[in-house]
Amino acid sequence: MARRGRSGAALVIAMGTLAAACAAPGSNSPQPAATSAAAPSTAPTCGTAPITMNGYFETGFPLPKALTTEFTKQHPNVTWNVREDQFAVITQNAPRVLADNPPDLMRLPQVSELVKDNLLKNLDGYAKVFGWDKWPASQLEQLRLGPGGRPRGEGSLYALGLNSSMTGIFYNKKLAAKIGMSAPPATLAQLDAAMDKAKKAGITPIVQFNGGATGGLAFPLQDLMASYGPAAPINDWIFQKPGATIDTPSNLQAVQHLERWIKAGYFQKDVNAVDYATMMSRFIDGQGLFMFNGDWESGNLDKQLPGDVGFSLMPPAQEGGKRAAMSAPLTFGIAANAKNADCAAFFLNWVATDKRAREIGVEVGGSRPMGPADAYMPEVAADKVTAATLAAGADISKDNGAMDFIANATGAIYAKSWTPQLQKLVAGQQKPQELLKAVQADYTSQLEGN
Template sequence: MKRNRLRALRWMAMVFAFVLVGAACGTSTDTAGEGETTTATAAESVTTTTAAAAATTATTVGATATTMAPEPQRLLVWNKDETDTFQELIRLFREDNPGVEIELVDRSFENYDTAVALALTSDNPPDVLQQSFAYKSMGAFVKAGEVMPLDAYADQYDWWTRLGTGAASLSFSADGLDYGVGNLYGVHMQGEVVGIYYNKAKLAELGIDPPSTMSEFEAALAAARDGGLLPINLAGATAWTLGQMYHVIQGTIVPAVDTLAWVYGQEGASFDTPGQIEAAQYIADWQEAGYFSDDALGFDYPTSLGTYGGGEGVFMFQGSWANGALSADLGDDLGFFALANDDGEILSVTSTVGASWGIGARTASPDLAAKFIDFVSGPVAAELMAQAGNLVAFQEFTTTKPEPGSS
């Protein structure tokens, strides 16, 4: 590098001397008027040539520096509920991509959507972010132009294979109003399914077997109440937990195609149907029967999760994402099942693809962001997440882009 710099300085000196000689000759041979013009031109030549030579030197030195030490690349990543698994994925990504700097912003599940929405409109928006596939989250971001479509990267990395038909759940129309159609805006890793957890030790205490049908479940609820136990541990202060309980019941009554028609906003679809009303009536009846605690509407999700893990309650409607925390508390006493109707049928199962990774529309490094998403949703991530007890959504059954609205 020192030799290159000296060589460049010599060339600068030679060029500078040559221009000075040319300027002197021009001034001495021309008339006064022309000489003034020539002198000005020569001076301009000195300035221009010297600047060009200096630029050449800077370029040469800069090129040498770039070769020796690449300028670090940076990603600002917004994540919800950071885990040891995710920290390990970041470490492995950095190991495979030397010089990449990752700044991680972590927020709790409860306030993440609000916080990341504000961040997207700030002077320091995220390059990569987790987002819920909901109208108030992904839909709102798409409508505001704050996240970018990922179809081109899905083609490049073959995410269509990885996502399978779940790609429809991560698609929105450009106006953010139509769900399940349009462009892809997210890539998920973790699959999630909602069902009913049960405490095996408490069922044994009551002398009953784990239920599977609605009649068996209601009989178990009555037995728990009569035995002095809390039948259902409910986080009533967290609205989405009420929705999950409703959807599990709904799955024993309403065919999946009817529910999805309403979810995707298909023409003529309605939520005001006898089956939907029947599902809601179950919850009203259970409240009347005393299957929830009197203060259930005052408990939020974290509190409910902690009390159930501590042994309060026989059953709990919740998703597979709670498995890690509950297993740590209850161990082999923890069970889980999907509720069927009395004909033994499960007409629909409430499942999701988990929070998805998206790319902020104002990122300066979209290719690097896509590379990061590909890694944290790929086979290495799948293995680590499975080891941590998570349900991994990693599919290899399709190699073509799903039709819009498919599910």
């Protein structure tokens, strides 16, 4: 859900044999995975004495800092010392930072290996005392892990989301009008036709990033997978269910379709050299019709291009078909040995329950905050792209079409497999039928190595 997906995905080179501890709020002492300490009778707080919280956040995304700023306004005794890095750097640094200089709150990449290495605090005690376990179960499913970090989707809670992010297709309304596109495409064939019209009109059909260690062609690829096949088998693969595979006939159709877009010239020629920031700059400058990205940019686009950006989910291959999308929490966790774990948990609960925090989640984050099913939701003007992303999120929930990000299947699969394989596809050095086989082989090797 990089952001990259944000939703989070990435390279984590962490090995270990201990399951993450099951500990009560405030306890930093590892306990056997089979035991669970009782939750305290009262919810932890940040107290009234001066306290400095250490955070490790992702650069370029304003939501976490906007929330910490508001938190300090409401709780003046709490100040924040925040370090920021690009997501690719965080994914590489995560094990070392969590072990050597554990932050109180950290933007997390793929979490399985971090849990296996006992680097993240088990949040079950906090979930009981704050009532997180009474939220809709689907909100927390992707953040639960079994003993030793697998399988995902069940077991103890090791992270929480600042919101629930989702990917889809942003489009420039002014450029769309130039090719006669007055509404989002309803089928994959209509999307192809719009791209072809844009290309013939001298408009770059898709502005996308695919440079660096965490490339962005995984976004449109997963959307195409959602068009051609059901979400459940993809989630099974991401959650490391026994026997799951990414090398399926419908996923092959998705890669073949992506290759057709590449060969048709629908992406900018230098897509393999474009980073995320450059993609955003180009889209905001009106240099392309479509952009595959997440709703975390909705608030930014409402400010940069007010009224000029639309959003839709990836259309199905057949009209009337169910829609699916990558939808995952913007994941944050607490280091196993965090100095101020109780305050960090109090902050995470505040993000989900405080009225102003939830408004910031929508206004700045562009997506639905996590929290109780009946939690307050601010109104959003109908002409804002944020309104479109929130509506799309409701559609995904109705169709039960939420998928985790394919880059989250293992700690190394994004940087070591998906990104280089997709870069080779762009360069004409890889074939669709071989790409999925290569990724599946890497996946199996990585699971066996763990």
